[in-house]
Amino acid sequence: MRTRIRRDDVEAYVMIAPFFAFFTLFVMVPIIVNFVNSFTNYDLGRTRDFIGFRNYVRLFTDGDFLRSVLNTLVYAAFSVIPLMVLGFIAAVSVYGVSRVLYMARALYIFPYVTSMVAVSMIWLYMYEPTTGIFNKILVFLGFKPLTWLFDEGLALPCLIIMNIWKNIGYVMIIYLAGLAGIPESLYEAGKVDGASRFAMLFKITVPLVSPISFFIFVTTCIESFKTFEQVRIMTGGGPINSTTTIVHQIYMRAFGEYKMGYASAMSIVLLIIIFGITLLNMRLGEEREGKSW
Amino acid sequence: MDRKSEREPERKAKSKPGREVVKITGIKADRKDAVYKVMTWLMVLFFTVVIGFPFFIMVSVSLQTMQEIYLPELVLFPARPQFINYVRAMKNGNWGRYFFNSGYVTLIVVAISLFINSMTGYAFARIKFQGRKLLFILLLIGMMIPPQVTMVPLFIMMKSFPLAGGNNLLGMGGRGLINTYAGLIIPFIAGSFGVFLCRQFYLSFPDDIDNSARIDGCSRFLTFTRIYLPLSRPVLASLGILKFTGTWNEYIWPLIMTNSDSMKTVQVALTMFRDEAEILWNQLMAATIVSSLVIYILFVCLQKYFIAGILSGSMKE
Structure with missing residues (x-):
């Protein structure tokens, strides 16, 4: 029996070896390299001197970076809540068995499967001040045209609206699964008590999908913190840094200025934020379920 | 389920x-x-x-002409659909090459990662080996690390990859894996999520399968390839389609890993239209549609697996 277990061990190690080789080399080692680099002034050239916490101290006085953190927080806050509300409404609306509803569902998921580059291109056209469709509609309706992505106050909301459009389908899918998990008997009991569909929506559906709401909150939050593509493609962080995000700053410092050490410090801050959200999620999840994770 | x-x-x-x-x-x-x-x-x-x-x-x-696009009035339907825009867009740049690059990278990533992920998932689900709990926790931590955090060090590592692209043993002197397929493929092979997904799937199998395979003298690896793998279609389809979409749609990594036109992927190539002095919106939209078509066809045909894949991420039990 003993040898059997040992042979199992060896076989298991051989089977997981390829994965852990890639995993160690290209996930774990980079994190360590990142951590080490964040304490240096590495610039892809010859210099790689240790400068202690100077990169981290500089982050707190770097106006561009602080602006990017603020932008990212605004982006996350104003994306997540509308996404959850609209995604929930979409899920409740298309819940049911019908050909039309199935087609509607598929349509709502299309933006989610489309690449962020493609989505950015479509919206870039629509927001375009001279030829874009939004200004044409505004003028058609008798309003003054706007400058959209070229307006300092409007650019970030423009990106947020596009983000909501892209991800409604994702939120809807998750909520649909949640709706399918609610026992039909609860609604029938509600009917016996004379409750209307609206009342049951708020008294039965909303509370019962709350663990799912929480999951969606966390995942969409984390996704928002990774925002980069649309910023790089549509606004380049402008006008006047009004749309630059944390990842965009990392990209600019690392691949525009080759300040690898400084960019690494930013990456570590981003990692801490994302780990923070994840740990908060686990802790709250524990309390919710009353058992350890 | x-x-x-x-x-x-x-x-x-x-x-x-x-x-x-x-x-x-x-x-x-x-x-x-x-x-x-x-x-x-x-x-x-x-x-x-x-x-x-x-x-x-x-x-x-x-399908519009540039004249129609420049008109101040709203044009919802082009007077005459300009299908020629699609032809022109595909001739505007080396699109055959871009599609080949994206397709090649995506297919290799999907093939290798599916095999490695399912094999690892099988080991975690069916074999009680020493240290599996610790390794699994490590894997879960890896799942939380976003690629945006590791892109800077990964780029440095790829650039100084030993004995590649003119580098010496210490990884100095050359370009390393920049502008190579290997550089585009390697970081996407190790996905913790795939292992997690496969493990969940294999956990539900009865022990009798392993036991009878053992009595027949099957090694663990053979049990996996002969018995488990043929039964894995649903999970591999879900994971495969997620991996395919993710790799095909990837922008940031090809952006920093390639600087020659011949190594561009479809997503990076799309942004070239934007960099021109006058953006040819009709061609840009045509190219956008063509580049997304692969994903749309896949999605329409395999919607069931696609949704199962998205959902599997939300059920952590």
Whole structure:
């Protein structure tokens, strides 16, 4: 029996070896390299001197970076809540068995499967001040045209609206699964008590999908913190840094200025934020379920 | 999956008495229910218009002439659909090459990662080896690390990859894996999520399978390839389609890893239209459609697996 277990061990190690080789080399080692680099002034050239916490101290006085953190927080806050509300409404609306509803569902998921580059291109056209469709509609309706992505106050909301459009389908899918998990008997009991569909929506559906709401909150939050593509493609962080995000700053410092050490410090801050959200999620999840994770 | 099938008979059993109950309740609730029904259909209409509109505009613009696009008036339907825009867009740049690059990278990533992930998932689910708990926790931590955090060090590592692209043993002197397929492929092979997904799937198999395979003298690896792998179609389809979409749609990594035109992927190539002095919107929209077509076809054909894949991320048990 003993040898059997040992042979199992060896076989298991051989089977997981390829994965852990890639995993160690290209996930774990980079994190360590990142951590080490964040304490240096590495610039892809010859210099790689240790400068202690100077990169981290500089982050707190770097106006561009602080602006990017603020932008990212605004982006996350104003994306997540509308996404959850609209995604929930979409899920409740298309819940049911019908050909039309199935087609509607598929349509709502299309933006989610489309690449962020493609989505950015479509919206870039629509927001375009001279030829874009939004200004044409505004003028058609008798309003003054706007400058959209070229307006300092409007650019970030423009990106947020596009983000909501892209991800409604994702939120809807998750909520649909949640709706399918609610026992039909609860609604029938509600009917016996004379409750209307609206009342049951708020008294039965909303509370019962709350663990799912929480999951969606966390995942969409984390996704928002990774925002980069649309910023790089549509606004380049402008006008006047009004749309630059944390990842965009990392990209600019690392691949525009080759300040690898400084960019690494930013990456570590981003990692801490994302780990923070994840740990908060686990802790709250524990309390919710009353058992350890 | 299990939970759903348990609940199905319950629902059927209760649907009949439910109908009788509706008759007893008052007309008021019925009227409100009618309002609810109308509201949900209005919402379906609303979302269909709002979500469909940008797609409609994309198709419409791709078929317009630049004159129509420059008109101050709203043009929803082009006077004469300009299918030639698609031909021109594909000739504007080396698109055959870009599609080959994206396809090649995506297929290799999907093939290798599916095999490695399922094999690792099998080991974690079916073999009680020493240290599996610790390794699994390590894997879960890896799942939390976003690629945006590791892109800077990964780039440095790829650039100084030993003995590649003119580098010496210490990784100095050359370009390393920059502008190579290997550089585009390697970081996407190790996905913790795939292992996690496969492990969940294999956990539900009965022990008898492993036991009888063992009695027949099958090694663990053979048990995996001969018995488990052929039964893994649902999980591999879900994971494969997620991996495919993710790799095909990837922008940031090819952006920093390639700087020659011949190594560009489709997503990076799309942004070239934007960098021109005068953006040819009709060609850009045509190229956008063509580049997304692969994903759309895949999605329409394999929607079931696609949704199962997205959902599997939300069920951590």
